[in-house]
Structures are given as structure tokens and as C-alpha cells.
Amino acid sequence: MRTFTCPHCENLLFFENSACVVCGTEVGYDRATRSMLRAADGVRCANAELAGCNWLADGGPLCGCCALTRTRPADEDAGALEAFAAAEAAKRRLVYQLDDLGLPVTPRTADPVHGLAFDLLSSTDQPVTTGHAGGVITIDLAEGDDGFREGLRARLAEPYRTLLGHFRHEIGHWYWDRLVADxxxxxxxxxxxxxxxxxxxxxxxxxxxxxxxxxxxxxxxxxxxxxxxxxxxxxxxxxxxxxxxxxxxxxxxxxxxxxxxxxxxxxxxxxxxxxxxxxxxxxxxxxxxxxxxxxxxxxxxxxxxxxxxxxxxxxxxxxxxxxxxxxxxxxxxxxxxxxx
Incomplete structure (x- = not known):
């Protein structure tokens, strides 16, 4: 991950920043230019409050990263929404890196058969299996809970287990289908x-x-x-x-x-x-x-x-x-x- 600069005072900014800590200028990540712009120069993603998204919208209410999410928890599920915000933060880092590497991130809206979509689901009331199937990546939002994730890590003898790691692993399956299988x-x-x-x-x-x-x-x-x-x-x-x-x-x-x-x-x-x-x-x-x-x-x-x-x-x-x-x-x- 690269660092960024404030468009007003050129202070150091990090990928997660939504405002400059020096001059207070509100900023947003612009996926098209891969830079931090003044938030006033664009429209904030509609998930700014719900998921803490600091990206600018991309031709609609959502940014290009949030638009990849097909299913999320209901508004009244406060616990799942907290985990949803953590999952979206990990997904933003994933999508940034994929863009940086020049890899395709084709949304399912553009390719209904092979395109990419994310189902971020709560396993509170029903079982959820993290995995990939035909371009749809499912993430059990319980993985956002440190205790749950650490318990699985110990039980499955996995020395490393993170939300970002899940995203990177599952999208690897999608790229196998797209770039290797033929x-x-x-x-x-x-x-x-x-x-x-x-x-x-x-x-x-x-x-x-x-x-x-x-x-x-x-x-x-x-x-x-x-x-x-x-x-x-x-x-x-x-x-x-x-x-x-x-x-x-x-x-x-x-x-x-x-x-x-x-x-x-x-x-x-x-x-x-x-x-x-x-x-x-x-x-x-x-x-x-x-x-x-x-x-x-x-x-x-x-x-x-x-x-x-x-x-x-x-x-x-x-x-x-x-x-x-x-x-x-x-x-x-x-x-x-x-x-x-």
C-alpha cells in the first residue's frame, strides 16, 4: 500500500483517511485516478456512514468497491453491520491492490455469468460457509469477531487467519477460473x-x-x-x-x-x-x-x-x-x- 498526500496541504495521508489530520480537508479515494481528492470534488460513497467507506462514488450511489457487494446484513442487525464494516475495509484494500496489479475486477453486473460479486453474510441465525462459487465470494461475517476467528485458527491449526487473508484466498479461486483454467x-x-x-x-x-x-x-x-x-x-x-x-x-x-x-x-x-x-x-x-x-x-x-x-x-x-x-x-x- 502506498501513502498519499492531502490535495490541499500535501500532508501525509494513509489509505484509510477520510480527512487530513493537519488542515482538516475532507478527502476521498478516487479509484479512477488512484489518488486522494477533496471530498467536495466528488460524491462520497453511500456506505460512508454504514461501512466507514472513504471512497468516492462511481457513477451511482456506491463506489466501485462497495458496488461489488451483492448481499449484506439488514439495517437492523447492528452486530452484523459492525462486522460488515470491517469486511468492507478489508475488501477495499483488496480491490486497491488488484487495481494496482492491473488484474481484472469485473463486476457481476457487467458479466452475469462469470463476473465477481460478494455475499457478506451473518451466521448468527443460519450457517454460512466462507468460500467461492462461480464468481460469488461468500464471507462469514463472524470472521470479523476476534474471538471467533482465533478459536477457528487454533482448532484448524492455522497460524494465520484474517479477514483480508480470506478475501485474498477466495479471489484467488476466481482468478484460477479466469486466468488459469483454460x-x-x-x-x-x-x-x-x-x-x-x-x-x-x-x-x-x-x-x-x-x-x-x-x-x-x-x-x-x-x-x-x-x-x-x-x-x-x-x-x-x-x-x-x-x-x-x-x-x-x-x-x-x-x-x-x-x-x-x-x-x-x-x-x-x-x-x-x-x-x-x-x-x-x-x-x-x-x-x-x-x-x-x-x-x-x-x-x-x-x-x-x-x-x-x-x-x-x-x-x-x-x-x-x-x-x-x-x-x-x-x-x-x-x-x-x-x-x-
Whole structure:
């Protein structure tokens, strides 16, 4: 995540800001320009109060991110609405990063068959399963409750579990359908054959002890359940790593010896070139940075921020996912040039 500047006084702004803390100017994130504008220069998203959205509307009452949500809790469900606001905040960060990477974010209103939509549902009165099906991503809003989420994390032996992580994982499934499924041969050589029985694979996964044999070939225990989950976990980790490295660069955080230095334009709203497409360079930056972050967390009495090891086989899968992202962005840029 890059930092931004106030359009009035040029003070430092962060992605979540809705007003400048120095001069008080009300601001909103403009998705078209990827910058913070004066709120008076646009129309605030209708979810500004309901979900704390600080984006500007996009041709309707909602911003482009909030418009992706197909179902949300009822207005009278106060508890679920609080979790809904947390989920929307995570989704805004997701959509920002997808835009930054040049990946398609096609809404279901534009493509009713394959387009993207989110159902953010409360499991208070009915069971809800977080998952993806044909472009519809369902999130159980109970994941916004720290106690509930931590209980599941411990029960499922997952060292890392966050709302943002769920969004990144589930949208990985959508991108597999959109960007990988039509030519899966190279995918299968690294991740395995996705045609293996999915339900049986999950039963086997949850019916056995975690063990440690997966650590040399998968980024997480859950990734070992099935090739689809391996892809989604790998894709999510690529987004985790890219976001954290970019944020560190924007804030001038640098671990000695890492190749990605803070970019002098990292606070310029016009999207500086501080993103690397070289996954090897990204990993070379990430490994010492993540170790430093883990040690800082331990100094505060917290668990490791990134409790994973990137074995050589996992790094190869990250390279594959990175190549898919780069190839798609290149194709998108070529299409844009053809239109002009």
C-alpha cells in the first residue's frame, strides 16, 4: 500500500483517511485516478456512514468497491453491520491492490455469468460457509469477531487467519477460473491435477493430523489439501508479500541488504513505478523483512507476523502465480493501447 498526500496541504495521508489530520480537508479515494481528492470534488460513497467507506462514488450511489457487494446484513442487525464494516475495509484494500496489479475486477453486473460479486453474510441465525462459487465470494461475517476467528485458527491449526487473508484466498479461486483454467498444463506440473475429487480431498485433509510433511512443498497445511487450495493459498501469499513490501518501501522501511529500496516517488498519487514484477527480487526482499517483522512482534509479546517458511518448491509456485499476474497485466495494457 502506498501513502498519499492531502490535495490541499500535501500532508501525509494513509489509505484509510477520510480527512487530513493537519488542515482538516475532507478527502476521498478516487479509484479512477488512484489518488486522494477533496471530498467536495466528488460524491462520497453511500456506505460512508454504514461501512466507514472513504471512497468516492462511481457513477451511482456506491463506489466501485462497495458496488461489488451483492448481499449484506439488514439495517437492523447492528452486530452484523459492525462486522460488515470491517469486511468492507478489508475488501477495499483488496480491490486497491488488484487495481494496482492491473488484474481484472469485473463486476457481476457487467458479466452475469462469470463476473465477481460478494455475499457478506451473518451466521448468527443460519450457517454460512466462507468460500467461492462461480464468481460469488461468500464471507462469514463472524470472521470479523476476534474471538471467533482465533478459536477457528487454533482448532484448524492455522497460524494465520484474517479477514483480508480470506478475501485474498477466495479471489484467488476466481482468478484460477479466469486466468488459469483454460490452459492448466503448466499449473498441473507444479500444483498437481485439479481434477482430483475435491470433496474427498477436503475430507482427507480435515480427517488427518497436520503433520509436517507439507512444509517442503506447500506454503501452508491447507494448501496441501487440493491443487485448487494450493493455488489459492499461493496467490494469497503473493498478495500478502507484495502489499507488505510495497508498504515498507512507501514508508521508508528497509532491512539492510534487501534489493527493493524506498522509491522517491512512493508518496506521489500518480502511481509511481515502485512495484517489481521480478518475484525473485520480491522474495529476496521479503525473507529478511519478514524475519525482522517477526522479531519486532516478539518484542511486543506477539506471535510471529508471518509464521511461514518459503521452501524452494513454494517459491517456484509463487513465480508461477507472479507470471500469471504479469502476463495478464501486459495483455491488459496492450488492449488499452489498442483502444487508443
Amino acid at each position: 490452459a492448466p498444463e503448466a499449473f498441473r506440473s507444479l500444483f498437481g491435477d485439479e481434477r482430483a475429487d475435491y470433496q474427498q480431498a477436503l475430507e482427507n485433509h480435515y480427517g488427518s493430523a497436520p503433520g509436517s510433511e507439507w512444509e517442503e512443498t506447500h506454503v501452508s497445511h491447507y494448501a496441501a489439501a487440493h491443487p485448487w487450495e494450493d493455488w489459492a493459498e499461493t496467490f494469497a501469499h503473493l498478495l500478502h508479500i507484495r502489499d507488505t513490501v510495497q508498504t515498507a518501501a512507501a514508508l521508508g522501511v528497509l532491512v539492510a541488504g534487501t534489493p527493493i529500496a524506498p522509491h522517491p516517488g512512493s508518496r506521489v498519487d500518480a502511481v509511481p513505478e515502485d512495484r517489481t514484477d521480478d518475484v525473485d527480487e520480491l522474495i529476496a526482499t521479503w525473507i529478511p523483512l519478514s524475519r525482522a517483522l517477526n522479531q519486532l512482534n516478539r518484542s511486543m509479546g506477539k506471535d510471529d507476523l508471518y509464521p511461514f517458511a518459503l521452501a524452494p518448491a513454494v517459491q517456484e509456485k509463487l513465480r508461477f502465480a507472479g507470471a500469471i499476474v504479469t502476463a495478464n497485466r501486459t495483455a491488459g495494457l496492450r488492449t488499452a493501447r489498442e483502444r487508443t
